[in-house]
Amino acid sequence: MAVKTLYFPNPRHLNQLYASRAENLGYAERILDAKLTTREDWLKVDGADETIRRIEQLFGFLNDARQQGVAIQSPDFRRFVDMVARDEAEQLAELFAKPLVITTNRKSIVPKTLGQKLYLQSLQHCSVVFGLGPAGTGKTYLAVAHAISALLRNEVERIILTRPAVEAGEALGFLPGDLREKILPYLRPLYDAMADMMSGEDVEKLTERGIIEIAPLAYMRGRTLSNAYVILDEAQNTTSEQMMMFLTRLGEGSRMIITGDTTQVDLPRSKTSGLLEVSRILHDIDGIAFHEFSGADVVRHPIVQRIIAAYDHYKNPMNANDASDV
Incomplete structure (x- = not known):
């Protein structure tokens, strides 16, 4: 066993790195097998040499995040701890490089x-x-932004935006207007995100030329989507069959982003959400990443964070500490 003391510019600086919560240090102790003691502007680490190295890495990355403007909250701290425990220091170093x-x-x-x-x-x-x-x-907004950026850099030839039209049961024929007008209400958030990044005229021109395609999920069946950036939004409202159908449309030179909120499933009770199921099936497949946002990532009005945290606490009382962070 060894002991090392880490020093910081001032107590406030150190407190910000672990969201000013002693239980977060306790979490790091359990996951990284260390004993941590803090007073004022220092943190004493007791543990094996490898443990001390990991704690130094952890607080180094936390400091990098703070310097880049990230306000660290409990879910962030625990995410850092988990990544260091999984030996993903290289990924974190790249993140802040x-x-x-x-x-x-x-x-x-x-x-x-x-x-x-x-x-x-x-x-x-x-x-x-x-x-x-x-x-x-920002899960949908960043997906659309990344797709548009890839299109502008000629990394893909087109963008395909799709969403399950659950409220209409994907039977859109009874609605007035052409296909685009029928599905517009379901794809409005995707249009809104694009309008923030491109002029309405550019979006219209690219849509007319088929470079930007907007279609309900039902219209993806039987296609191979090549050289495209494909975004499936509101994926919690896909069935298991629809999710498999969509994922197997991936063609050469294409990328897919699937976004959704598993707490907002609108499917009939008899139907299993494809998004809930797919994380259990594909979690360990190379080239596929699952990223889970928390209330700490909400970038809308600050009260939205508190609303989400309150609902989470109501459903999961064990998360009470996290709820008070936001």
Whole structure:
């Protein structure tokens, strides 16, 4: 056993690194097999040499996150601890080595939370990415931004946006208008995200030329989607069969992002959500990433974080400490 003391600029600086919660240090002790003692501006680490090295890594990465503007909350801290415990230090080092920026016609988009940074990192490296979490975390917005950026860099030839039209049972024929008008209410959030990054005229032109395609999930059946960026939004409302159908559309040179909130399933009780099922089936497949956002990643009005935390606490009383963080 060895002992090492880490020093920080001031007590406030150190407290910010573990969200000012003693239970977070307790979590690090359990997961990394260390004994941690803190007073004022120092943190004493008791443990094996390897344990001390990991704790130093952990607080080094936390400090990097703080310097890049991330306000560390309990879910962030625990995510860092888990990644260090899984020997994913290289991934964390890459995450903070250089700024992650998405460039589009209208703006440059920088991830605002640790969860968004990790999500964007997954989008850069994996062919299929699942973004799971509550409303307001940026999972759909960042997916659309990344797709548009890839199109502008000529990395893909087209963008395909799709969503299950659960409320209409995918039987859209009775609605007035052409296909685009029928499905517009279900795909409005995707249009809104695009409008923030491209002019309405550009979106219209690219849609008319088929470079941006917007269609309900039912219209994906039987196709092979090549050289495309394909986004499936509201995926919690896909059935098991629809999810498998969609994933097997992936063609050469394509990427898929599947986003959804597993607490907002609108399917009939007799139907299993394909999004809930797929994480159990594909979790260990190379080239596929599952990213889970938490209430700490919400970037809407601050009260939205507190609403999500309160609901989470109501459903999971054991998460009471996390609820009070936001």
